Amino acid sequence: MSGYVKEKTYVTSPLLPELEDVYSEIRGIFASKWLTNMGEKHKELENKLKNELKVNNLSLFNNGTIALLTAIKALNLPQGSEVITTPFTFAATPHSIVWNGLKPIFCDIEPNTMTLDAQKIEELVTPNTSAILGVHVYGFPCNVEAIQKIANKYNLKVIYDAAHAFSTEIDGKGIGTFGDISAFSFHATKLFNTIEGGALSYNDSSLERKVYNLRNFGIRNEEVVEEVGINGKMNELQAAFGLLNLKIYRKEQEKRKKLKEFYDDKLEKIRGIRIPKIPKNVTNSYQYYPIIIEDDYPISRNEIYDRFKEENIFTRKYFYPACSDYDCYKNDLAVKLAHLPVTNDLKNKVLCLPYYGSLRKETAEYIVSRLQNEMN
Ligand SMILES: Cc1ncc(COP(=O)(O)O)c(C=O)c1O
Structure with a gap:
């Protein structure tokens, strides 16, 4: 590219x-x-x-x-x-x-x-x-x-x-x-x-x-x-x-807003990728850019994560594992009995993409193009 x-x-x-x-x-x-x-x-x-x-x-x-x-x-x-x-x-x-x-x-x-x-x-x-x-x-x-x-x-x-x-x-x-x-x-x-x-x-x-x-x-x-x-x-x-950061964080948010618009525009069109929507009456902090890799995307969230990693692009599986899977919690009876279908589904599907103001445009374009061509 x-x-x-x-x-x-x-x-x-x-x-x-x-x-x-x-x-x-x-x-x-x-x-x-x-x-x-x-x-x-x-x-x-x-x-x-x-x-x-x-x-x-x-x-x-x-x-x-x-x-x-x-x-x-x-x-x-x-x-x-x-x-x-x-x-x-x-x-x-x-x-x-x-x-x-x-x-x-x-x-x-x-x-x-x-x-x-x-x-x-x-x-x-x-x-x-x-x-x-x-x-x-x-x-x-x-x-x-x-x-x-x-x-x-x-x-x-x-x-x-x-x-x-x-x-x-x-x-x-x-x-x-x-x-x-x-x-x-x-x-x-x-x-x-x-x-x-x-x-x-x-x-x-x-x-x-x-x-x-x-x-x-x-x-x-x-x-x-x-x-x-x-x-x-x-x-x-x-x-x-x-x-000092208080003086500059709004500018950083502006850059992230633009990056979000770029990602949204390209990724929304890809079958199998879902972008969570923030309600209209809420202002975005622009902290993370999570996407959901649904079952109809050709490869799994984990495969996408691994392939990006091979290319030195470190996405994050926030939040995998769920806290209910941690060794220190999973054996508790209340945790074993907890009914967490949405958590257990999304923990395997969510992926946070690189997201910060100074991310190079070419890198963002590359990330999008890899997702568009289904990481082939
Ligand atoms: C949801 C959440 N809660 C609490 C913390 C803890 O904050 P700190 O790292 O400043 O101790 C973090 C992150 O680091 C977090 O992501």
């Missing part, structure tokens, strides 16, 4: 600010001699993100997993109680439930958005259920209205893993305003990154003190330790990196 240079191509490439700008930030931080513990950069990023994400309260964290662990902890759910969640997610989601001494109950997903199927949640509610934990997977929002209705009916807390949903909005409302608390990840692979990092957003301002304490060993002041906290603090270098 003309212009295509075979080079290692990954599913994403981190958003990087100008190196000179990073140097300048580092110089400032060196001069201040304040490296961590809620410094100036930390405060500035917290405020700016609150506006950017249109949320009422926001607390930064050193990574998304510690943020999610803390979100669950902050809600004081009864020990051993059950949390209904999706198996179609990254390991951090169910692990955070278990690290909190709670039990994940896997619920099946919707075929289009691949988020928790709200129709199937209610049948899993027991007297022991304390919360629902949904994941806005690939930035596709959960059915937040239906989930909240069920939560209200059974007096359950609602937690969202919004790791993929930076800047996603539903009807103009920030994704982090739904449910009781939402956890974001700012890992290097995420659209907006602080190298490693994360945040919690929540509506109830009274949670602020709890979250602050849990993030900082439970230390309130020099002489008072109020509770059993952890170290979840984001440092000044991470925060400064975030401030």
Whole structure:
């Protein structure tokens, strides 16, 4: 194919600010001699993100997993109680439930958005259920209205893993305003990154003190330790990196939007390839570009993955295996009995294509042409 240079191509490439700008930030931080513990950069990023994400309260964290662990902890759910969640997610989601001494109950997903199927949640509610934990997977929002209705009916807390949903909005409302608390990840692979990092957003301002304490060993002041906290603090270098990326992530989204339009236009015409559709009232985070390889495509998802890999193009089978297949969960009786037909079908069909602003046009064209000619 003309212009295509075979080079290692990954599913994403981190958003990087100008190196000179990073140097300048580092110089400032060196001069201040304040490296961590809620410094100036930390405060500035917290405020700016609150506006950017249109949320009422926001607390930064050193990574998304510690943020999610803390979100669950902050809600004081009864020990051993059950949390209904999706198996179609990254390991951090169910692990955070278990690290909190709670039990994940896997619920099946919707075929289009691949988020928790709200129709199937209610049948899993027991007297022991304390919360629902949904994941806005690939930035596709959960059915937040239906989930909240069920939560209200059974007096359950609602937690969202919004790791993929930076800047996603539903009807103009920030994704982090739904449910009781939402956890974001700012890992290097995420659209907006602080190298490693994360945040919690929540509506109830009274949670602020709890979250602050849990993030900082439970230390309130020099002489008072109020509770059993952890170290979840984001440092000044991470925060400064975030401030720089905050200025450029919209441009990156624009590029990804164009790439999505290109992929959509070409791939929608191929028999056996399905493109999940984001609802009209939702803004896309442009975090991932998943496609579904249906049974009528001539070769399987795994064959496509292997053939691209032979050509140094590293697509990802997000999310294969499903969490319900993990060695650490699969032998649990509730997991064995779980009815997960959609998850078990889609985990073998979904493939995330290389998706980032600086992906060369020729590479995108090559990927499309390989799928068009059925990888022959
Ligand atoms: C759905 C989901 N939840 C949680 C996390 C954990 O975030 P972090 O890597 O920042 O700890 C990730 C990704 O990395 C994720 O994809």
